[in-house]
Amino acid sequence: MSTRYLLARTGVMLLTLAALLAIQFFIFRLMPGDPTASILAGGMTPEIQAELQRLWGLDKPLANQFIDYALNLLRLDFGISFYKNVPVVEVVLPRLGNTLVFMVTAMIWANVVGAFLGVAAVALRRFRVLEGLMLFVGSVARATPLFVTGILLILIFSYYFEWFPLGGMHKVGTVHYSLWDKYMSLDFLHHLALPTLVAGIFYFTTPFFVMRASMLSHLKDHHLSLARAKGAPPTWILTRHVARNALNPVITTTVLSLGFAVGGQVVVETIFRWPGLGSELVFSTLRRDYPVVQAIFFLISSMVILMNYLADLIYLLLDPRVRYEQGR
Amino acid sequence: MRSMKRVANLFRLLFLLALIVTTGAGHQLWAANQKNGKLVPTQKFLTDPQGYSAAFWEVSQIAMDTWNKELGTDFKRQVEEHDQLIRKMFEGDYDLGILFIMGSPVRLDPGFLFNTFFYATCPGFYNRIPRDRCPGGGGALNFPGYFSPEFNRLLKAQDQVFDYEKRKKMTDRMVEMVVQDRPVLVLFSPYMLHLMNTKRWKNELGMPGEGLGSAWNVMGIEPTGEDKVLRIGSTYAVPSINPMAVRRTQGYRVMDLIYDKLFRVDLEGKAVKWMAKDARIVDGINGPKTSVKIELRPDLKFHDGKPVTADDVLFTIDFAKKFKAPDLYNYVKRVVKTEKTGKYSLTLHLDSPWSGVFHVLLSKMYILPEHIWSKVAQKEKEPILWSNPKPVGSGPFKFVSWDKGVQLVLDRNPNYFSKVNPNRLVRVKYESMEMLAAAIERGEIDIQWGEPMVAAIAERVARKPQVKAVKLPNHGFVMFTFRCAKAPYNDPAFMEALEYCLPRDLIMKRVYPNIAEKAVSPIPPGNKAWHNPGDVKLARPFDPKKAREVLKSAGYTWDEKGRLCYPK
Numbered sequence: 001m002s003t004r005y006l007l008a009r010t011g012v013m014l015l016t017l018a019a020l021l022a023i024q025f026f027i028f029r030l031m032p033g034d035p036t037a038s039i040l041a042g043g044m045t046p047e048i049q050a051e052l053q054r055l056w057g058l059d060k061p062l063a064n065q066f067i068d069y070a071l072n073l074l075r076l077d078f079g080i081s082f083y084k085n086v087p088v089v090e091v092v093l094p095r096l097g098n099t100l101v102f103m104v105t106a107m108i109w110a111n112v113v114g115a116f117l118g119v120a121a122v123a124l125r126r127f128r129v130l131e132g133l134m135l136f137v138g139s140v141a142r143a144t145p146l147f148v149t150g151i152l153l154i155l156i157f158s159y160y161f162e163w164f165p166l167g168g169m170h171k172v173g174t175v176h177y178s179l180w181d182k183y184m185s186l187d188f189l190h191h192l193a194l195p196t197l198v199a200g201i202f203y204f205t206t207p208f209f210v211m212r213a214s215m216l217s218h219l220k221d222h223h224l225s226l227a228r229a230k231g232a233p234p235t236w237i238l239t240r241h242v243a244r245n246a247l248n249p250v251i252t253t254t255v256l257s258l259g260f261a262v263g264g265q266v267v268v269e270t271i272f273r274w275p276g277l278g279s280e281l282v283f284s285t286l287r288r289d290y291p292v293v294q295a296i297f298f299l300i301s302s303m304v305i306l307m308n309y310l311a312d313l314i315y316l317l318l319d320p321r322v323r324y325e326q327g328r
Numbered sequence: 329m330r331s332m333k334r335v336a337n338l339f340r341l342l343f344l345l346a347l348i349v350t351t352g353a354g355h356q357l358w359a360a361n362q363k364n365g366k367l368v369p370t371q372k373f374l375t376d377p378q379g380y381s382a383a384f385w386e387v388s389q390i391a392m393d394t395w396n397k398e399l400g401t402d403f404k405r406q407v408e409e410h411d412q413l414i415r416k417m418f419e420g421d422y423d424l425g426i427l428f429i430m431g432s433p434v435r436l437d438p439g440f441l442f443n444t445f446f447y448a449t450c451p452g453f454y455n456r457i458p459r460d461r462c463p464g465g466g467g468a469l470n471f472p473g474y475f476s477p478e479f480n481r482l483l484k485a486q487d488q489v490f491d492y493e494k495r496k497k498m499t500d501r502m503v504e505m506v507v508q509d510r511p512v513l514v515l516f517s518p519y520m521l522h523l524m525n526t527k528r529w530k531n532e533l534g535m536p537g538e539g540l541g542s543a544w545n546v547m548g549i550e551p552t553g554e555d556k557v558l559r560i561g562s563t564y565a566v567p568s569i570n571p572m573a574v575r576r577t578q579g580y581r582v583m584d585l586i587y588d589k590l591f592r593v594d595l596e597g598k599a600v601k602w603m604a605k606d607a608r609i610v611d612g613i614n615g616p617k618t619s620v621k622i623e624l625r626p627d628l629k630f631h632d633g634k635p636v637t638a639d640d641v642l643f644t645i646d647f648a649k650k651f652k653a654p655d656l657y658n659y660v661k662r663v664v665k666t667e668k669t670g671k672y673s674l675t676l677h678l679d680s681p682w683s684g685v686f687h688v689l690l691s692k693m694y695i696l697p698e699h700i701w702s703k704v705a706q707k708e709k710e711p712i713l714w715s716n717p718k719p720v721g722s723g724p725f726k727f728v729s730w731d732k733g734v735q736l737v738l739d740r741n742p743n744y745f746s747k748v749n750p751n752r753l754v755r756v757k758y759e760s761m762e763m764l765a766a767a768i769e770r771g772e773i774d775i776q777w778g779e780p781m782v783a784a785i786a787e788r789v790a791r792k793p794q795v796k797a798v799k800l801p802n803h804g805f806v807m808f809t810f811r812c813a814k815a816p817y818n819d820p821a822f823m824e825a826l827e828y829c830l831p832r833d834l835i836m837k838r839v840y841p842n843i844a845e846k847a848v849s850p851i852p853p854g855n856k857a858w859h860n861p862g863d864v865k866l867a868r869p870f871d872p873k874k875a876r877e878v879l880k881s882a883g884y885t886w887d888e889k890g891r892l893c894y895p896k
Contacts, residue, residue, distance in 0.1 A: 051652060084732055085568045086715040091732055159766060166763065168734070172559050172772050173754040175729050175737055270759055275734045279759075283565070283733060286409055 006313075013309045017302060021073070024297045025066050028290050056082060069294075079291035083284065088291045091280065096299060098169060099276035101183055103258070103265060105192060106199035111254045114204035118211025118250075119243050122219075123235070142205040150198045150271040157194060164194045167273035195272040199265065206257060207250050214246035221245070252311050259307030364885045364893035368816055372406040374413055374425030381428075382782070386839045387515065387806065388426045391830060398829045398872035399879065400892040417471040417809070420454030424810045424817070427471070428518075428779075430577055431537020431804030431854065433593030437687040438499040438851060438858045439487050443467050445850060446506060447483055448475040452813040468658070471809045472511035472817075479505050488681040490609065490617065495683060500860040503849045507866040510823040512807045516836050516844040517852035520800040521780040523768045527794045528555050532775065534800035535595050536854050541777040543584040544595055547724050547748045549775075558750035561764045561773035565733045565757045570716040571694035572653040581777060585738060585753065587694035587721035590622060590641070591686050597803075597857055599687040603628055603636065603695060603722070605672075607686065613665065617681040620690075624672040629743045630697045631726045638674040642666045643698035645676070647705060651712045659689045695722065724748045733757060765789045783843050803855035805847050816894070821882030827868040828875035 053059045057068060072079060078088035121134045141149075158164045165171070169182075169191050176182040218224075219242060227237050266278035273279075277296050284292040373392055378385040392403040403424075408416060416422045435441050449464025450457075453473045459465070466475075479502060486498040506512070520539030524532060531550045535542035546558065564578040571583050584592075590604040601607055605625045612619025628636035647653070648660045662685075665677040678685065697720055701711075708714045719727045724746065725738035736755040740748050756773065758764040765785045767773040769792050781797070790797035810817040817823060836844050848867035851858050868874075883895025 080713065080715075083567060085570055085573055085713055086717075086732070090715075094731070159770075162770070166766055166770060166772065168756070172735070172756050172767075173557055173737065173752065273757075273759055273763065275731065280733065287411055 009309065009312060013305055016305050020301050020305070021070065021298065022066070024294060024301070025069060026062070028294060028297075029062055029065070031288075056080070073298075078295040081284075081289055081292050083287045083289040083292075088295045091292055092277070092295050092299065095275060095277045095280045095296075097179075097183075098274065099265060099269070099278065102192065102195060102269075102274060102276060103199065106196040107203060107254065107258055109196065110200040110203035111207045111250070113200070114207030115211045115247070115250050117204070118208045119215065119238065121208070121212045122215045122242075123238055138205045138208050141201050144202075146198065146202050146267045147271060149201055150195075150268055153194055153198055154271065165191050167191075167271070169275060195268055195274055198272075199268050203257065206253055210253055211243075211246060211250050214249050215242050218242050218245050248315070252315055255307050255311040255314060259304040364887050365883075365896040366894045367887065368401060368884075368892045368894055370402040370404055371423045373403050374406050374408060374416060374422045376410050376413060376426075377407050380410055383839050384426050384428070384806070387835050388808075390835050390838065391808065394831055394872075395826065395829055399825060399875060400886050400890045402891065418455035420452070420457070420473060420811060420813075422811060423814065424808055425471070426806065426808055428806050429804050429850070431517075431520075431802045432577055432580070433535075433537065433542075433597070434688055434692055435537070436593065436597040436803060436855055436857070437684045438495075438502070439483070439684040440688045441850060442479075442483050442499075442502055443487075444469050446470055446472075446474045446476075446502075446511065447480060448473060449480070451475045472812045474506075474509070474511035474812055476505065476509065487683055488617075490681075490683050496858065499851070499858055500862070503851055503860040503863050504866055507849050507863050510810075510820070510827060511812050512809045512850070513827055513830060514805050514807045514847050514849055514852070515830070515832055516840060517802050517805045517847040517854050518780055518840055518844045520798075520802045520804075521783065521786050521843050522776040522798050522800070523765060523781050523786060523789060524775045524796050524798055525768050525771050525773065525794055526552070526796050527771050527774075528552055529558065529774050532798060533595060534798055536597055536801050537803050538581075539777075539780070539800050539802075540775045540798060541581050542595075543581075543592070543724065545775070546585060546750065546753060547746065550749055556749065556751040558753050559772065559774045560753065560755045560777050561758050561767055562755065562776065562778040563758055563761060563764060564778050566730070566736050566755065568716075569719050569727070569730060569736075570712075570714060571696065571719075571721070572648065572651070572656070573712055574694075575655055578778065582736060582755065583694055584723070585725040586719050586723045586727055587696075588628070588636075588723045589691055589694060590624075591690040593687065593691050597855065599691050604690070607690070609681075609685070610675075612675070612677045614677060614679060615681070618678045620676045620678070620685055621669075622674050622676065624674075625745060626672050627745055628722055630722045631720045631741060632697075633743075634697065634699060636695065636697075636722050637671055638668050640695050640698045641674055642668055643702065644693060644696045647696060647701060647711070648693065651705070653712060656693060659692065662689070697721070725753055728752075761785055769795055780843070783840065799843065801845070801854040803852055805850065805852050806844075807850070819882070821878055821884075824868065825875040825878045828871050828878065830868075831870050833870065 050059070057065055060068070069079070076089070078092065080086065081088050081091050084091060117134065117138075121131055124134075125131050154166065158166050169188060170176070170185075171187050174187065176185075182188065215238075221242075224237060224241055227241055232240075265274075265276060266282055268274065269276040269279040270282060277299065281293065281296045284296070373388055375388050376384060388405065392405070395401045395403055406422075413425065417425060417427075429435070429445075435444075444467045446467060448462070448466030448470050450462040450466070451473070453462055453466040453470055453475060455468060455470070482498050482502050486495050486502070489495040489498065520534070520537065522539040522541070524540060528551060529549050530552050532540055533542070533545040533548045534540060535544055538545075546560075549558065562578065564576075566582050567576055567579045568574060569582065569586070571587050574580055574583050588603050590602060590607065591599045592602040594600045603624060604622050606621075606623040608621050609617050610619050610621050611617060622641070624636065624638060624641070630636060645660055645663055645666055648656045649663070653660070662679050662682060663676045664679050667675040667677070669675055700720055704714050705711050724741055724744045725748070726741050728737040728739050730736050734757060738753045738755075740751050755777070756767075758767060761782050762785060764773065764776060765781065768776060769789050771794070786797045789795050810823070812818055832846065836846065845853055846864075847853065849860065849863040851860060851863075853859050879892070885893045885895075887893055
């Protein structure tokens with residue numbers, strides 16, 4: 001792999017991050033609405049209001065606020081939450097963990113199942129009705145908004161059948177003293193099941209359609225004629241030769257979707273009361289809690305940029321033709 | 329050539345036609361203006377989003393539709409997210425709006441209520457008015473900018489009257505003034521409608537204005553069996569666990585459990601001695617009845633086992649004054665001097681006699697442990713903003729854990745001097761009333777806190793076994809607030825006409841059937857001790873014909889489209 005290409009690609013990634021930092025900082029500051037509205041209570045005299053604005057640095061010019069923000073970011077100091085009065089890191093980090101656990105689980109099963117069904121759809125293409133049904137189900141799953149699926153499943157499985165909890169990450173009143181307690185108990189897994197099912201239903205469709213399309217395009221590859229001439233069974237050809245070659249775009253889309261998925265779960269997290277980045281983003285945006293909103297946006301955008309970068313690298317590793325082109 | 333001539337003629341004709349039309353329209357306008365004054369412009373009615381409160385959306389819609397139809401006004405909705413709505417009101421940047429004033433215990437005191445909502449030292453007051461424009465300031469929530477020297481005089485006078493009957497006469501007069509001057513139009517007082525699951529708990533203690541959300545209920549509710557974990561659900565998150573920075577009702581409810589106060593407001597709305605074994609108003613250095621002698625209970629302990637002494641109380645007052653604790657400073661600054669008279673006794677010297685000192689200051693101020701907060705005062709750059717990660721108070725419950733925005737867990741304080749029934753308390757946030765109701769129905773949650781449950785949901789869920797809808801009186805109220813300094817709200821005739829055209833009964837029937845009590849003043853019937861029953865006679869009944877007569881007598885007219893015009 002060309003070192004020069006790697007360095008250039010890394011440089012582009014860092015520049016993008018820096019530009020992103022500036023854009024999202026100013027966008028929030030320029031939004032209509034006053035961030036102090038949520039922190040200033042009725043009992044406050046103008047002197048106290050002014051004092052609080054000074055404490056949060058809101059009395060400084062915008063450029064100064066940005067410089068302070070950027071310098072603090074280098075020390076991984078995202079500031080203090082206006083609304084909760086605690087360091088932003090204390091608000092955001094636990095939420096990030098909760099979202100990652102939820103989304104990684106959902107994405108793993110969605111992509112594994114989606115890819116498998118993509119292969120199955122091609123293998124069963126002789127049975128047109130079955131193939132048609134799979135495509136129909138995939139289309140409906142993709143077209144149905146997440147909140148519709150979520151609310152329906154809660155209604156049926158949580159409310160009427162009471163097979164699953166109504167939401168949250170743990171049973172009400174659970175206190176956990178370690179990460180193992182938090183993420184590895186049966187109670188946690190029970191709470192995780194329905195939200196990941198809902199997210200998975202939406203996200204399996206991409207690898208499903210991509211895998212199917214990719215496999216169909218590889219079916220007429222020349223090397224398959226040799227495999228057939230050698231007497232290899234059709235299933236063997238499909239799984240060992242066609243699917244393997246068709247997997248590249250699926251892996252790329254999987255990595256890319258992971259980046260978006262971290263930040264895009266506002267709907268599922270809100271419906272299931274899952275204390276993740278998405279639900280915190282909504283809450284903090286409504287309250288103009290700038291430091292928290294900025295930190296979350298920065299995290300989400302960084303994930304997307306990082307995943308794009310990783311996708312490029314993975315592609316380089318997987319496909320020798322791309323490596324050769326970059327090396328030249 | 330010919331075709332060009334035709335085009336030119338066409339343009340000449342069009343120009344002539346335009347001239348005729350505009351001259352005619354102009355003449356009509358001129359003629360109309362000779363008859364009518366200026367049109368009353370579009371008025372923006374500030375409301376929360378419909379998702380925040382569907383009920384308020386309906387209430388404001390009924391009012392706007394009635395006014396527009398009967399009076400020829402042009403009220404239009406302006407939607408703002410709640411915190412921004414409040415900001416606009418703080419800045420006086422609105423025409424009129426709808427608000428629910430929650431019935432917190434401190435608002436039972438009429439002095440506090442009037443001082444907060446109707447006091448101003450200059451016309452055109454608003455919360456964020458620059459000091460040089462209004463040096464004397466005004467009430468923090470005087471959204472209308474109501475200014476009346478007579479009202480201010482009565483407010484100051486009643487503050488210094490300790491005899492209930494005398495003070496009641498003064499507050500009754502102040503109620504009359506507010507109802508007649510109409511800086512606000514109070515519509516009704518919604519009951520506190522809270523849901524509860526009776527599987528694990530019984531004999532709940534409801535409190536006016538707080539519903540099931542009071543510390544009395546949390547301490548005194550009785551278990552039905554062995555499970556003594558009380559699970560509370562609310563649609564509000566706990567904003568902060570710093571008692572010096574607490575700002576909202578939900579914050580106070582939690583602080584009431586972790587920290588303790590010298591006085592508490594009881595279920596009847598009276599300030600009763602709590603941490604204070606004895607408290608008396610005495611003559612002091614600033615004149616008669618200007619000092620408060622306090623004797624603490626000697627058996628009080630903080631959660632870390634250290635005793636509560638007079639030093640802690642004195643430290644709390646100094647801290648709140650020095651660092652300008654946001655919600656306390658305006659009251660604690662009236663304590664001009666403190667004096668320690670014994671290990672458990674102290675005297676507070678006030679700037680002037682204050683009949684509300686027990687109710688307003690001593691029932692509001694959480695006592696801090698000096699041995700912890702003195703270090704905060706020295707080490708923290710901004711002590712008021714200290715996150716207080718592991719709160720140590722002397723209240724009925726000890727802090728266990730706080731998963732921010734999700735769940736707060738507290739355990740019973742085994743050394744508390746009063747009986748506490750639950751062993752553990754878990755407070756959970758829900759995203760919506762529907763989810764909260766479903767959780768109560770399923771038994772995930774035992775009691776509801778916060779805003780009243782939506783009536784339709786309560787009605788449906790309360791039919792299930794073991795679910796109970798608890799309806800409690802409330803001294804909170806729903807009101808329309810108007811910017812008094814702006815036209816047309818500075819015209820008494822216009823305001824009287826608006827009230828004549830306000831269908832209070834219809835609104836209550838449609839939006840709050842059987843779950844609200846009629847109210848016309850800021851001291852509704854739910855505040856039994858201070859309510860003025862005569863206020864109903866001062867309010868105007870619904871009579872659109874009378875409304876138009878009032879406007880006509882004042883010189884208002886209507887144009888040919890039926891739109892209301894100012895007097896010429």
